[in-house]
Amino acid sequence: MLDYLIPRLSFAGGHLRPGDDGVDYLPRGRVVVTGDMLVGSTDVPPGAPMESVGWKAVTASLSDLAATGARPVLVFVEMGLPPEMELDELKRIWSGIEMARDRYSVMVAGGDTNSCRDPVLAVFALGEAERPVPRGGSRPGDLIGVTGTFGRAAAGLHSILTRDLDHSWEALRRSFLWPVARIEAGAVASRYATAMIDSSDGLARSLYDMSRNSGLGYLIERLPVDDEVTRYALTHGLDPERLVLGGGEEYELIITFDPSSERQLREELASVGCELIVIGRVVEGRGVWRVQDGAVVQVPELGWSHFGR
Template sequence: MVCKDAIKAFDMKREARLSEIGEGLLLKHILDTLGDSGDLLLPKGDDAAALEFGGRLVMAVDMFVEKTDKPASMGWRYAGYKAVAAVLSDIAAKGAEPRYLLTSLGLRGDMLFGEFEELWSGILECSRDYGVRVLGGDLSETGEVVVDVTCIGVGGNLIPRGGARVGELVAVTGAFGDTGAALHALLNNIEAEEDILMRFLKPRTRLREGRALAETGLVSACIDSSDGLAASLYHIAEASNVAIVVHKLPVSGKAGEYAEEHNLDLKELVLYSGEEYELVFTFSRDGVDRVREALEKVGCGLYVIGEVAEGRGVYLVDEEGGVEDIRFKGFEHFRA
């Protein structure tokens, strides 16, 4: 049996390493933060979570890895928050409602307990912000920190990524470029506006917008922009066997100012930064007013950026009417 005095002692030692604390005390600390079992059919800490359920089950999983996803200057609280926001964004793109999370943690033995507390508090903060409940998960020792989050939700009129049809419009839920500017600032220790930094560190997830779009019945394809705008457009085009022609890039004014000040390519920031967690979607032309109204009801604007065309690929029409290929580029694991 775990000694309560030992738990209290280590609770006070934020500088203690996890290798000193051990799995038992760490699990006890986690379980203490989850509240009572409520409507669960099995108590917290059991081998599985069980609950009554009816309807369409929607599930998504996302993994946050220290080496590839966490800049050195990013605090652990923001890392935890972002790990949850990423999987919620996938649920948002399907027009579904998230309900529960299962969170598996791979932690370094030399990680400080205070760092772990920050990571876990970020996970809980994001779940509370979006009304999602952490049911449990798993814990293991790894060479670097890994946060694997599974989200379980419910949905009605679900939106695929492969339903775009020729002649439809292509739109997004917000401007792009801020996250690229923020990452540039963080990696180079450059001061930047807090609004820009927060777009990267504590991203907004478009859950209400996704449900609003789904409820219109007019949206044929949708994806979140975690891999970047260009990659998202390519994913929709490939899954739908169509081409996408962009007439106007959704440029963030603040990103434009940052790019000019630091001599960065603004188009690169907009197309390839990634991790904006905006929704990229297609819908019928005659539904513009209804889609705009649905988004406005949840406090979001409609940004039409292009159209779906016959063919393959993604293209950009410049101000002179010239057409250029938008090359496929986004973060891809296992590639140099």
């Protein structure tokens, strides 16, 4: 296994080389460090291609970097693999990791392997930022913006789990299996954002996380519903609003910013191929609410919880 993996690692340009106990490099800005973990039994649906497992493991960590405004430099991949796993399966997982490496121009500089009953991929990511953006920096009166519509990944997962593999829903399935971290959008938004978070745990839960960090409230005045999600939900008897608020695995960015910055932020996001959708505003008080049928109602804390029941 190591004979296969070590020659595929990146050299960071310091004194230590692939196969050493660590990596060294000279940073060019403020260093941001994050990590994420993918567990086979809870994060990988039956039939998912092994390549997408490697891709998502890297993308999840890099999305956390994007949410701080950092650009990725290198990742470490820690793998716990079942002893009975065939080398071909490992190669397919690693192929997905290399696809993400190339897509995000990041070095895969090292990691570790161990035996584990349930496959686990933990990715430690290191990036650099001129101005790291926190989750809790929102101010009353800020606008809330997102970098795309919501619900596609949740609808795609439903399609996979129910084995509704109709070609009409292929794009939704790809949204779940092959998400993309908003690296360029995060770097642009960091110049204007007062706070930022990625939406991998769902729109509602991510806003609650921002509220806990800022002590402020987040009022949704427009749900960023994807038209294809609405069509899928109506076809399958699902609630599209629940898919939008609680689906998760979106990897869009949620940004709060001063209203005076809206035009500049919108234009600069468009220059990197990203749309700004304003969905509400930051208010006094703590919690998440939405405007529904002319009334303000509290939003339940829907979304992914690792230890939820």
